[in-house]
Amino acid sequence: MQNIPDILALQEPYVFKNRVPFPLSSRMFHSNMLDNVIYCSIIILNKSLIVKKLDNFTNSFATAILIQTKLSSLVFVNIYLHSNIFCDIHQNYFTSILSTYSNLPIIFCGDFNARNPYWNDSTTNRNGYKFKEVITSHNLIVLNDKSKTCRNASIIDLTITNSKAYSYITNWNVTRLTEISDHETINFNISSPNDEFGRHYIKSTWKFVENNMQNFVDNINPDKIQELNLLINNCHDSFDIDLVISKLSKIYIEAAYLSLPVRKSSSFPKKFSWWTPNLEAQKRHFHYIKNLYYRRDPRVSEDEYKIIRNNYTRSIRLAKRESFRSFLEDAESNTHYGNTFKLIKSLLNKVNNQIPMIDQVSTSSKPVVMNQMLNALFPDDVTSNDNMVARNIRNHHFNFNNLISTTSANFNYGDFSIWKTLTNGCPQGGALSPLLWIILLNNLLVSYNIPNSKIVAFADDITIICWASSIIELTGKIKTCIEYVENWCDNRKLSINHSKTNILYLFNNSKPIINLNNGTSIHPCDTMKILGLTFGNHRHRNKLNFTPHILNTTNKIQRISNILFALIGNTWGISHKKRVNLYKGMIRPAIMYGYQIWGDKLIVKTKNKLNSIQHHILLKSIYAYQTVSCNIVCILNNVEKLTDYIDSSLITYKIQDKAVRKIVMALRKKHSINNYFNHVNDNFKSFFPTSHIPYFFKPNFFNVQFITGHGLFMSYLHRINVKPSPACECGHSYQDPSHILFNCSLHRQFQHNISSPSEFMLNKCNLSLFNNFCKGYIISHY
Structure with a gap:
């Protein structure tokens, strides 16, 4: 068939696992099973049709649906009757449905196994005699002509309508579309010059939310509605009515733009962009073979069916893979990193935007649940280490009184929004919270005067450095410092979180536990993290151990590398230039964080670890085997070893002039690459006599x-x-x-x-x- 039909009416369909084997995207309506057999079904292939199954008129021999039109509805019934069984049950069925929907157009079609000269058949049987009485008593119209519908010998497949549906049927004809059935295929169009079928309109300009509808009504201009009422009273013909409808639509559209959120068009590429005409042809051929195989046609063996099925699924996988690789390569883009960088960032920064306890409640209950959550986050009366009472700020004579008394928190979820006025404390995460905290903390920093110790403040915590000539004196100093801070906190209704308080000893002797007067204990730790740098005690007294920081960094970079390796291959993925840019712009800066502090304190083991992780990433950049030397990899990528880059950065980071710094870095890089070239194999030197690699x-x-x-x-x-x-x-x-x-x-x-x-x-x-x-x-x- 050149055009795909909108509706299929099947009699005695092939059934596989209690279902007619059609695509899942189509809608199917079956007759009730009789002896585990489905005798008729209606398949809706046009997704835009608005269709409803008539359960009261669907039984073992009939399937009835109601198709919505713009002005009314149409009843469509598919029938299958066994030979010579027509009885009162069938007659009552036709009488009931015709009387129930007497004001609607009704179309009957199907295999009636009824023969009668009334519809140009050559003989009469029991079904034909009885059904002729139904047709004449209800003034039904038979659309069949003299074309044979079964075995080229009889006319038992009929199309019948009531008087209201007769004008809907056009182009009725009999064709031979399949060789596996004894019956011919009957085609016809359903249309009306005065009516048309309703359609599903899925897309909309606005998001229609129940809570916004009252706002929509309030934004309808009453003056324009009044003018429209005057215009309606003066309507004389259809053109005036069309004008009124147009003006009314414009009023509604203006109100919608003022009150309803507008849908945003998707920024993602078209779905199934990998689908090709070749795949479409393979799909059709596969479904043809599949139908023959399920019908146990001798022309298709099991081996042949499996070969065609496997080829089809393999082609789909290859098409998806090629499309994904093309997306990753982003060959037409001039960006430095391409889509691979965006994908890595999205995988590293996964954020769950769903709140299950809100999604599980009804729409009307969501504001109540959101309000309860907001009260739990910002209670009116609570004592915690993040709490800061307003009067402590007022003591500094700053004009924050009005700010603190009028601060509000807003909770947005989807199209719902809840506000709460904060009556206590300063909200964590607020824009002014760090500033207010510094103002409060300033008193502690100014008043702190304990000898042989130093206090350092950060954004939301403090660090105290103590030193003494003996362990006993040191532990006493630590207790004095902590008690001083606790007293300061008590005077301001704050408290120290002892579970987050750590002590790092910078000596190799036994490390004592600090027992405070309030009964709590603070245990020593092996490492401490300050501003993203992790360090510990070194065996030499005048050094710090930054090996934990290097291990943490390499573990983090290893995760990024694993994601990157999954998105690039030897023969596909982003280009060599983008791979190097990705390393230089994303991975190396993450490794280099804080190098000014730990760069000159690396041991041989950590240096080798840093060079190794760079080597494995740059190997992928030049598509090389794992056994290729680090020297060749650095030369082909024009990137020096990571430890050499750290040494150069340590030497130049204090140079204020950026141009001079850049020149020094370039000279050191050239010197390093020349040094690498002296240690490469003869095969590489036969292609490149010098360390210079041609730009092309x-x-x-x-x-x-x-x-x-x-x-x-x-x-x-x-x-x-x-x-x-x-x-x-x-x-x-x-x-x-x-x-x-x-x-x-x-x-x-x-x-x-x-x-x-x-x-x-x-x-x-x-x-x-x-x-x-x-x-x-x-x-x-x-």
Whole structure:
């Protein structure tokens, strides 16, 4: 069929697992089962039709639906009657439905197994005789012509309407669409010049929320409505009515824009953008074979069906994979990082925007639940370490009295909004909360005068540094400092959170527990984190141990790297340049945080760990094997080792002039890369006589194997114990990239008039020949 039908009426349909095998997107209405058999069904393929099943008139031999039109409705009934069984039950059914919906157009269609010359058949049977009485008694109209509908011998498939539906039927015809049925296919159009079918309108400009409807009504301009009433009284024809409707629609639209939230168009790409015409053709062929197989057609075997099914599912997976890789590569974009960076950020910063206890309640109860939650977050009477009473601020003679007494908290969820006036304390997370806290804390910082100690304040906590000549004197000093802070807090109705209070001893002897007068104890810890830097005690008295910070950082970067490795591959993913930019702009700054403090305190083990994590990321940037040396990786990426970069940053970060700092960093980088070049293998030097890499050279999975010598070559595979011999298939005793490029007789037709590997890097033309050769060789040997 050229055009997909809107409605299918099936009799004696094939049923698989109590269901007619049609796509799940279609709506299906079945007759009631008789002896576990469905005898008729109606399939709605047009999703926009508004259809309702008539349960009172759906039984074992009939399926009835009501199709909504703009002006009224239409009743559509699909019938299947067994041969010679027409009785009072069937006659009463037709009488009942015709009387119930006497004012609506009604269409009957189906396999009646009824023969009668009244509809141009050659003979009469019991069903035909009885059904003829129904037709004449209710003034029904038979639309069949002389076309045979079954086995080219009889007319038992009928289309019948009442007088109101007769004008709805056009283009009635009989065709042969399938060879697996004894019956012909009957097609017809349902339409009316005075009416049309209602449609589902899913999309809307506004979000219609129950709580906003009163606001919508209030924004309707009463003056314009009054003018419209005067205009209605003067209507004389249809044009005047259309004008009134247009003006009324405009009034409603203006009110909607003033009161209702507008739907935002999705920023995501079109759904199923990976779907192609080739997949559509495969889908149709698969469903055709699937239907034949489920009907046990001898033309389709089980093996053939599985092969076609597996090919179809494999094609879908490949199409999705290619579409996702194209999205990640973002080849048409000129951004530095591409969509891979956005995806990594979204995976690292997952935020749950759902509140289950609100989602589970009814719409009318949501404001009540939100108000209860807001009162729980900001109670009117509570004592906590974050609480700050208003009178403590007033003592400083700042004009905050009005601010504190009028502060409110707002809770928004979806289209609901709840406000609460704060009667106690300063809200945590408020815009002025840090400033108010500093004003309150300033008194502690100014009044603190305990000898051999120093107090340091941060945004929301304080740190006290103590020193003494003995452990006993030190523990006493610590207790004195803590008690001083506790007394200051008690005078302002604050309290110290002892569970968050830590003590770090910077000596190697036994570390005592501090027992306070109020009965609480503070235990010593091995590490402490201040402003994102984790450190501990070092075995040397004049040093701090920053190894915990390096371990925490590498664990965090390892998680980012794992996500990155899942989004890039050797033959797909973002380009080499974007991979390096991603490392320089996202990963390396995260590693370098606070390097001015810990950069010169690294031990050999932590240096190796930092260089290792950079090496594994940059390996992916040049699509290289894991065994490629760190020196080659740094040269091809034009990135110095992480420890060398830290040393250069330590030397230059105190230089105020940015231009001078940039020059010094560039000179040190050049010196480091020249030093790396002195320690690379001879194969790499044969392609690049100096450490300078031409700007037009772009590493890829194929050419990097030849340049590094680490790839599908017998010499390399023998070295890592994969192959028993380094000999080439041509008979030469040693197969390396140079032999394949210039001397191997098996690849003579691909070799060019170039005498040395370095000539491939002289210009873009030679490099293109080299890339094509590398790709052809690797693909043929993979």
